[in-house]
Amino acid sequence: MQITAETPFKASIVPLPLSSTPSSFSILPGNAPRTPLQNTLKKAITCVGIGLHSGAQVRMTLNPAPAGHGIVFERVDLTSSAPIAARYDNVVCTRLSTVIANSGTPEIRVATIEHLMAALHANGIDNARIEIDGPETPVLDGSAAEFDFLIQCAGTQILELPRAVIEVLRPVHVEEESGAFAELRPARSGFALAMSIDFSASVIGQQRHAMPLNLERFRQEVGFCRTFVERKEIEALQKMGLARGGSLHNAIVVEGETVLNPCGLRHPKEFVRHKLMDAVGDLYLAGHTLQAGFMGHKSGHTLNNKLLRALFASAENWRFVGSEESSRTELRATA
Numbered sequence: 001m002q003i004t005a006e007t008p009f010k011a012s013i014v015p016l017p018l019s020s021t022p023s024s025f026s027i028l029p030g031n032a033p034r035t036p037l038q039n040t041l042k043k044a045i046t047c048v049g050i051g052l053h054s055g056a057q058v059r060m061t062l063n064p065a066p067a068g069h070g071i072v073f074e075r076v077d078l079t080s081s082a083p084i085a086a087r088y089d090n091v092v093c094t095r096l097s098t099v100i101a102n103s104g105t106p107e108i109r110v111a112t113i114e115h116l117m118a119a120l121h122a123n124g125i126d127n128a129r130i131e132i133d134g135p136e137t138p139v140l141d142g143s144a145a146e147f148d149f150l151i152q153c154a155g156t157q158i159l160e161l162p163r164a165v166i167e168v169l170r171p172v173h174v175e176e177e178s179g180a181f182a183e184l185r186p187a188r189s190g191f192a193l194a195m196s197i198d199f200s201a202s203v204i205g206q207q208r209h210a211m212p213l214n215l216e217r218f219r220q221e222v223g224f225c226r227t228f229v230e231r232k233e234i235e236a237l238q239k240m241g242l243a244r245g246g247s248l249h250n251a252i253v254v255e256g257e258t259v260l261n262p263c264g265l266r267h268p269k270e271f272v273r274h275k276l277m278d279a280v281g282d283l284y285l286a287g288h289t290l291q292a293g294f295m296g297h298k299s300g301h302t303l304n305n306k307l308l309r310a311l312f313a314s315a316e317n318w319r320f321v322g323s324e325e326s327s328r329t330e331l332r333a334t335a
């Protein structure tokens with residue numbers, strides 16, 4: 001099955017009642033553990049679209065992969081490129097998106113992987129081989145909803161090996177001078193996230209959102225929320241070679257009190273919910289899902305990655321649960 005960027009996916013996106021937003025900014029208890037076995041896709045599925053920052057048209061195929069493979073990207077347009085594992089220690093740039101590359105070949109990269117990673121994380125896809133013929137994933141509608149739809153179309157295949165989950169054993173905190181911070185805390189079960197933001201643009205302002213990570217909550221609350229930019233930043237971004245593929249079709253553009261997109265927002269708190277969805281994707285670069293509570297304040301790709309590096313900087317911070325020993329050995333070797 002081939003799906004192009006023109007395929008109408010919107011039927012899968014359901015508007016939400018405002019009452020679904022929690023009133024308090026606290027880490028919620030995680031969900032019950034998911035299947036203890038690893039998953040992959042049932043079949044390959046392809047999409048075509050442009051990159052948000054590069055503006056380049058790319059074709060991307062999500063392929064099944066065996067247990068223990070992890071999420072790995074392959075630049076099929078470059079004959080000499082090695083597969084790039086979607087892991088925190090392969091992140092080479094976090095300016096506006098999460099970019100991965102192998103050490104030694106930083107020019108062979110895959111950018112803006114966070115929305116796809118969020119959809120894979122929420123769907124419990126542990127293993128996938130992602131072929132891409134350009135430097136950046138397609139932005140599609142600027143959210144994770146269409147990647148989620150692709151994964152739904154491909155279906156999920158349960159594999160024979162147990163899933164390794166990273167249990168956070170003690171608080172890990174990173175921060176910036178601006179007051180932005182990101183934190184992981186131990187949790188009895190599951191993975192819950194909370195995010196708050198504070199923007200000068202009054203249409204964004206202060207927003208907060210919290211939820212446990214499970215597929216239903218992901219789809220209902222954050223998966224459909226689009227990336228966003230302030231209009232005053234666009235020219236500067238494009239001079240830096242960024243946002244070249246950006247448009248009102250794949251990003252929210254705000255100016256002061258105004259959302260410039262003719263159809264407005266998908267949710268009044270679409271901004272913070274998008275940032276929470278970004279964290280779901282960025283933190284999946286741990287290589288496994290987490291048993292933890294995450295809290296971020298004005299946290300983006302840079303702090304999310306620093307948080308994972310801080311987590312794995314000490315063997316006292318974490319352990320595997322329900323996992324094979326080989327995964328522990330592999331991760332500790334890079335920490």
Ligand SMILES: [Zn+2]
Nearest residue numbers: 114227274278
């Ligand atoms: Zn994003």
